[in-house]
Amino acid sequence: MSAHRAPRRRRSLRDVPVRVLLCLGLLLGFGAVGTMAYWTDTGTLTGGSFTAGTLDVGLDAALAGPGGTYAATTFAAGNLVPGESAAFTLQVKNLGSVPFTYTARGTSSGELATSTSATSAQRLQLTVKVGSTGSTTGAESTHDRVGSCSASGTQTYSGPLGATDTSVVPTAQTIATGGTQNVCLLVTLPSAAPNALQGKSATTTLVVDAKQVGAP
């Protein structure tokens, strides 16, 4: 500070700092309230994150990247006699950087699943249990295979599959980023399967639909 300061004089509106500070005060009051009337949009701006990541659902660690079909070669059983069943574990994985929810639907083709010589209860059956793993005792050669899903988890479907989409996981399941969920798939040839199904075969296709958490 210089020693030769001009004498202080009284502040007035013409002073820069006073005026600007007053303007600030006025605008703060105006800005917060005045604009509310002009827009009637929904949704709040405060809060919420930016998610510039990827959403990627994988099956048994395959299918990185969008879409794709995974040949689950172990999801099969030959020489099924009526009453036999086999269980498998399918891992649904979150390979992307955002958490997602998924549902799943299934179809089957082939006479073992669709033959009109059998009722729907007599054809190949599928039971789906999320959060569970599948295991099978017995062997194909001894015709005594019994599949079962572990006690944990929730059964989401049990019944036949046909040519049109059947929802096998109707309730959205959440998987966090980098997470995995086991799904037990239990395939059964009912004891009541008629002779017409001898030697017939079928393949099953499952489609997992994933979407971002919070998406409608």
Place this chain on the structure above:
Amino acid sequence: MTEQPGSARPAPGRARVAAGLAADGVLWVGALLGLAGLVLVVAGWLLGTTALVVRSGSMEPTIGTGALALARPVAARDVEVGDVVSVVAPSGQRVTHRVVGLRRDGEVARLTLRGDANSRPDAEPYTVSAVDRVVVAVPVAGRVVAVLSSPVGRGLSVAVLGGAVAVRAAVRRRRGGTAVQGRHAATTSALLVAGAVLLPGVASGGAPANTLASFTDTATATSATFAAHAVVSQAQPGCADVNGVLVLGNVARVSWTQVDRAYEYTWELRTTSTGALVASGVVGTGAAAGSPVSVDIGTALLGTADSYQVVVRARLAGTPAWVATTTTSTAVRRQTVAILGVSVRCGA
């Protein structure tokens, strides 16, 4: 201030000059942001535009995450496939995606939307009578607006701008200048600050809204083959004449090899000439694969004819309805030995 122009004052120190320049810089940034805010406000008044902060990236590369999209309302009848529109889903969440399917129904349209980065459309179509159609998207601007509109951001921006104005005014005063220049400086500062403060106010008033460009992905798993068993027929049975203690005990032993432990066999004794069923039975249940299975055809089983076929059919022991499609057979016959009696022998 009643300073005389050109009065002798000490030149401002370097620190003060730097502070003045920094304050100037801050006020310029504030001014530009303020101008942007004013533009948004005016566009909103004149055109009804809505500013959208894009919070995720399923519209990439067209609209990046953190972009600020400007959308204006259009009637449902003016929406075309290919437009990028913003709708509010029943959940209250706003979604901004491209129209890939469109079905009109009078004044209303059913839109199927899909993000440019998604492999499949949104799960549900949206039925609307009017939508906000995106006109332009400015990258990164959404992040700026989000920061400025947060409570912390608003407080900071007001404090920083206020401080900059005060510093600038103080520096100017120290450096001297006319009263008129001082008033111009004050007015300019006030306008700059007005815009900068108005932008956060506009933002929190609800004009820029959050929108998701929400991601989806689909994965398909196909099984290999599930196949049912087919019952396999046994090989042609062999036949052996087996003699008992008495002639009456002479039997024809028909035998074959067990194909599968799970099988059993039905055998039928039928007359060769008419095929009439004379006797039948089940044999071989539980026999190990590869072990011999046999049935003894004795005189007690015979009817009146002389010539018979033994017909063997395999089936699943656990599910008797599942039978082999073919049978195998061998011939046996009645043999009468004078005085001694009747035997059953192999062969026709």
